[in-house]
Amino acid sequence: MATKVGIIGATGYNGLELIKILLRHGDARLAYLATRSTQRPLISSVHPSLLGLCNDRAEHIDLDKIAERSDVVFLGVPHTAAMEYVPGLLERNVKVIDLSADYRLKNAKTYQKWYNHEHTDEGNLARAVYGLPEIFADEIREADLVANPGCYPTAVILGAYPLIAEGLVEAAFIADAKSGVTGAGKKLTAATHFPEANESVLPYKVGAHQHSPEMVDVLSQTTGKEVKVEFVPHLVPMDRGIEATMYFTPAGGSDAQDVAATFQKHYAEEPFVRLRGSSFARTRDVSFTNFCDIAWTATDAHVIVSTSIDNLIKGAAGQAVENMNIMFGHERTEGLL
């Protein structure tokens, strides 16, 4: 039977990507598109690219109705808003996949420090499973609350985890990453306004980006090492895409062949990781796909790894559907290839 899907935040960028993926999903159907608006707009008037593809209206957020109609609800809303809905949805026996940051960090104090907001649903933090299928597929299968990873952490963790776990590199490294402007969501800000973002590259939140603790937590927990990441994000003038270049200090004389063997060992069976050796990817090569492309080389000083994803697909909506597929026993790739 088709999995019935509700989306809160259906009018946003990830809302659109979720709808597009789910419209072509053979084992799922849209059951409730939710917005704070009470106007019941046609979703194709909000997202004109859906004209002729989806005749649904976006309906006001009503947890009773959403739960009645849905098996699973995606939350494509800002952080701090998601935790207002999660307890009510779980109480109504609906599974939840939260695209925001609200359930990614296990420690409420760490959350408060980095997101400048008290966590109001501390009790469900331990229940949330981090939704990175390449590492946590078994836990995701059993989960009723999935914290979908951040876009930058997806790119960085996929590139760093195997090398640190296998002891090929030191656990302290530099991650220099670039993101397209959709990473900031649909609402306009001074920094993402066209004339501000176009023809310019902006390093921002250097050493202070809220995705740093997420990378550190997950990598430390999964490798058993005290991981340190010097993370420098940049806003670049493109619509979508993330590229992360990581600089590692080799441990024990490891070279590019060792790196290749390690990535092969961890990812050979993974449907959404493409190993490219020294053929470095453009973000364009993964745009609109759920792939993470990984390339690498070794110099005298460093092992250098580059990962590329689409921030809205593998970095958000695509990975969220991948998680749904695992939770509901569908083909992992359904709707995503």
Ligand SMILES: NC(=O)c1ccc[n+]([C@@H]2O[C@H](COP(=O)([O-])OP(=O)(O)OC[C@H]3O[C@@H](n4cnc5c(N)ncnc54)[C@H](OP(=O)(O)O)[C@@H]3O)[C@@H](O)[C@H]2O)c1
């Ligand atoms: N953009 C990315 O690349 C990316 C990647 C990974 C994760 N994420 C995360 O995914 C979530 C959605 O991101 P996005 O880029 O899709 O954002 P977006 O384009 O700004 O859309 C967010 C939607 O949430 C709704 N919303 C806003 N405030 C709300 C509130 N207080 N309560 C309920 N709904 C509210 C709005 O819909 P209405 O006005 O119709 O209610 C809006 O359309 C965010 O938490 C973001 O951090 C984004």
